[in-house]
Amino acid sequence: MEKTELGSTTAKILVIDDEEIVRESCTRILQSQDYSIKTADNGEMGLKILDEFHPDLVLVDLKMPGMSGFEVLEEIYAYDATVVPIVITGYATVDSAVEAMKKGTFDFIPKPFQPDELRLVVRRGLERRKLVLETIALRKEKEMLREHFAAIVSHELKSPLGAVQQNLYALADDLEEILTEEQREKVTRLQNRIKELVTLINTWLRVISVDINKIKEQFEIVDINPLAQQALETVERQAVRKDITLTSTFEEKALQINADKGTILEAIVNLLTNSIKYTKMGGKVDLETKGDQSQVLIIVTDNGIGIDEEEITNIFTDFYRGKNIPDSERSSGVGLSITKRIIEAHDGSIRVESELGQGSKFTIMLPLAR
Amino acid sequence: MSKDVQLLIIDDDPDYVEGIESTLTKAGYKVDVAYNPKAGFEALESKKYDLLLLDIMMGRGAEGVMVARKINKDPVLREIPVLIITGIREQMAFLFPGQPVHPRFLPTDELLEKPVDPDLLLEKVSQLLILAAEKKSDK
Numbered sequence: 001m002e003k004t005e006l007g008s009t010t011a012k013i014l015v016i017d018d019e020e021i022v023r024e025s026c027t028r029i030l031q032s033q034d035y036s037i038k039t040a041d042n043g044e045m046g047l048k049i050l051d052e053f054h055p056d057l058v059l060v061d062l063k064m065p066g067m068s069g070f071e072v073l074e075e076i077y078a079y080d081a082t083v084v085p086i087v088i089t090g091y092a093t094v095d096s097a098v099e100a101m102k103k104g105t106f107d108f109i110p111k112p113f114q115p116d117e118l119r120l121v122v123r124r125g126l127e128r129r130k131l132v133l134e135t136i137a138l139r140k141e142k143e144m145l146r147e148h149f150a151a152i153v154s155h156e157l158k159s160p161l162g163a164v165q166q167n168l169y170a171l172a173d174d175l176e177e178i179l180t181e182e183q184r185e186k187v188t189r190l191q192n193r194i195k196e197l198v199t200l201i202n203t204w205l206r207v208i209s210v211d212i213n214k215i216k217e218q219f220e221i222v223d224i225n226p227l228a229q230q231a232l233e234t235v236e237r238q239a240v241r242k243d244i245t246l247t248s249t250f251e252e253k254a255l256q257i258n259a260d261k262g263t264i265l266e267a268i269v270n271l272l273t274n275s276i277k278y279t280k281m282g283g284k285v286d287l288e289t290k291g292d293q294s295q296v297l298i299i300v301t302d303n304g305i306g307i308d309e310e311e312i313t314n315i316f317t318d319f320y321r322g323k324n325i326p327d328s329e330r331s332s333g334v335g336l337s338i339t340k341r342i343i344e345a346h347d348g349s350i351r352v353e354s355e356l357g358q359g360s361k362f363t364i365m366l367p368l369a370r
Numbered sequence: 371m372s373k374d375v376q377l378l379i380i381d382d383d384p385d386y387v388e389g390i391e392s393t394l395t396k397a398g399y400k401v402d403v404a405y406n407p408k409a410g411f412e413a414l415e416s417k418k419y420d421l422l423l424l425d426i427m428m429g430r431g432a433e434g435v436m437v438a439r440k441i442n443k444d445p446v447l448r449e450i451p452v453l454i455i456t457g458i459r460e461q462m463a464f465l466f467p468g469q470p471v472h473p474r475f476l477p478t479d480e481l482l483e484k485p486v487d488p489d490l491l492l493e494k495v496s497q498l499l500i501l502a503a504e505k506k507s508d509k
Contacts, residue, residue: 158484160385162484162485163485166385169389170388173392
């Protein structure tokens with residue numbers, strides 16, 4: 001149930017305590033602060049008021065006859081985890097207060113308390129509540145923005161580019177007979193730059209659109225070997241263009257993981273594309289799958305230009321581009337960081353071993369499905 | 371192979387259509403065009419087509435999906451091979467505002483991303499036509 005209320009500027013506080021004097025003094029002390037206060041003398045009544053009043057903060061006495069403070073706290077948490085709970089304890093029950101805090105209570109105040117002590121604790125609690133609500137609102141906004149942005153960019157930016165490129169292809173074809181060598185080159189340049197632009201847009205979109213948390217909702221049992229095969233087929237064209245030999249060694253037995261098929265495929269394709277990009281013409285890229293009792297290993301090895309020791313720690317950061325890029329390649333620097341995020345969302349890990357001038361080896365480790 | 375093969379393109383971007391139509395016509399295919407789902411269905415009902423090239427993002431959203439589903443429900447139309455040419459990537463397909471759309475849910479034979487390499491386009495078209503012919507002869 002959605003109960004966060006951002007509109008009200010007056011903070012609402014609920015005090016649940018069986019002792020009248022505590023309820024009275026809390027009310028007296030806090031009223032001067034311009035808070036809206038309600039009280040209840042037992043847990044059940046308190047929870048009823050909770051539902052109607054929607055307080056920002058609740059002061060709960062741990063030791064009450066009937067429904068215990070702990071029970072009340074659990075119910076509050078279940079009702080709305082953003083409501084800030086603060087327990088009121090006697091000296092004998094400080095341990096219980098700590099216990100409560102371990103379970104999610106924000107703070108505690110021991111009886112008897114000074115007015116200023118109560119005010120301070122409440123103020124801190126309300127600050128916390130404000131931050132929590134702001135975070136929730138920001139997250140929602142970010143989510144909406146992201147979804148709309150992706151949809152808009154996807155269609156509005158890519159459509160015209162797609163049309164331009166498609167017509168360029170057709171035009172180049174039509175004019176094939178009459179274009180000079182130089183003119184043909186110009187057309188090729190045009191096509192290449194547009195291609196890059198389309199790729200860039202796709203990549204940026206990917207950075208924005210990967211909602212790691214949503215991925216887990218789509219998990220199913222996935223067989224690694226056929227997926228690896230698919231990845232190879234996806235990059236075949238690229239490899240052929242650079243005359244790079246693609247080889248593979250797959251584990252004989254079936255390797256299964258709990259995963260989101262699409263993103264794991266993307267991760268493997270990213271590694272392969274990366275290796276192809278950073279390997280010179282005529283080089284080799286190998287894909288291997290291995291499994292042991294607990295995990296699956298997906299290994300991409302190349303004999304490309306390698307990565308400097310200094311740079312290795314940085315390559316998985318967003319937008320990082322290696323210093324050693326082969327001339328003709330352009331990179332937006334997000335492929336590896338997306339790959340890392342995808343793998344980590346699958347409870348896996350990724351590591352790289354590399355030597356400048358010799359090549360690199362990327363290893364993905366994922367837990368086997370039980 | 372290309373004599374008298376009738377293709378239909380349903381896509382709302384006339385510039386884009388010009389691009390692929392040109393490539394297809396050059397290769398010897400006869401090409402008709404519809405710029406929206408309604409015109410598309412009218413065309414499908416008026417003539418017998420050998421293959422449909424379908425765009426997903428039309429109008430205000432993923433109208434192409436509706437077209438694909440509707441075709442799949444029709445016993446005659448479902449025999450026509452469908453090549454989806456889309457401006458959106460497979461993995462992002464589920465980001466459609468309001469609607470989860472994923473090629474897995476689409477009754478489609480093949481999916482290509484815009485802009486498409488002319489050679490690749492012709493290859494896929496030819497493949498699908500061959501497959502459809504084989505299916506027919508198996509019956």
